[in-house]
Amino acid sequence: MLKDKILGGLYGQALGDAWGMPAYFDPDQTWKAYGWIEDFLPGPDDHEVHGGLPACRITDDSEQAFSLAQAYIAHGGVTLEASIEAIVAWYDRTGGDQSRYVGPSTRRGVQALKRGDDPYTTGRMGDTNGAAMRVSVVGLLHPNDPMGAIEDAHISCIPTHNTSVAISGAAAIAAAIAVAMRDDATLDAVIAAGMLGAEIGRQKGNPWLGPSVTRRIEMAVNIARKGGEPRAIMRELYDVVGTSLSIVETVGAAFGVLVMADADPRQTAIYAANLSGDADTVAAIACAIAGAYRGIGAIPQEICAKLDADPIFADYHVPQLAEGIERLATKSS
C-alpha cells in the first residue's frame, strides 16, 4: 500500500537520523564508548555536534526533509520557491547563524539567499551531503517514477547544492526511493535505480570535482555482499567508501549498510550508527530507503512510539505529512 510505504519512508528517515545521532566520527571510538549501538541513545557530552541531545532526537537531516515536505504539500509540488522557503525557514527556526547543526553548503547557500542573490547561483559550490540527507520526500512524491524523482531532486538541490556531484547524490536517493515504492520492488531494482539517478544527476548543475557516485554505490554494495563478520565489513566500508560529509561517501555508505541489513529498517540503523562518521546522515538516508521499501509495518511499533513521544519529531505531524504526500503523489501519477 502506498500510504504504508510513505509512512515507512518518513519514519525510516527519522529512525536512522536519531539512531545515528550519538555515534562518534570513528567506529573504534563509537564501539569503545557504547559497545554496539542497539537502541536510541543520548548524544555524548563530548560530541562535537550532538553533545547534550536526548535519546531519540532527530537532527537537521529529518528536520529539513520534513520542512521540504510541508512546503511541497503547501505549494502543490516540488518547486524552486518551495525549496527555498523550506530551507530558509528551517534555518531561521533553528537559529542557523549560531547553530552547530547547519552544514557548510547549506550555511553558505542560505546566507547568499538572504543577501538577495539569484538562487541559481547560491548553491553553485555546494558539494556536501545535505542535498541527499533531505531528499527522501522527493522520492516519496514519485512512486514508480524515477525520472520524475530525478528532475525534482535537481530542483531541491538548486538553492544550496547546485553542483553535479551533489545533484548526483541526491538524484540517486530520490530515484532509489521512487522505485522502492513499487509493491513488487526488489532490492536489486532499488540499487539499480540509485545508480541510474546518480548517473543522470551527474549531468546537471554546476560541473564540479568529485568521484562518481555511481561507482561508489557499486563499490559499497560489492563490499557489503562479500559477506563476513559485520564489524569487518563496516571497517572496510569506513576505510574504503568513507562516511565523511562528502556526498559521494555518504550515499555510497548508505547503500552499503542498506544491503548489509537486507533493507530491514532497524538493522540498517544499527549498522549505520556503528559505522560512525556522519552516521546520522548515512542512517537517515539508508533507513528512508529501507522504510519506503519495506513499509511502515517493518518498523517496530515501539520505535514509532518513541519517535512520536519526542517533541521535535511530534511538531512535524508526520502522519499528516504522509497524507499530504499521498494526495500529491496520486494526483501526479
Ligand SMILES: [Mg+2]
Ligand atoms: Mg544530522
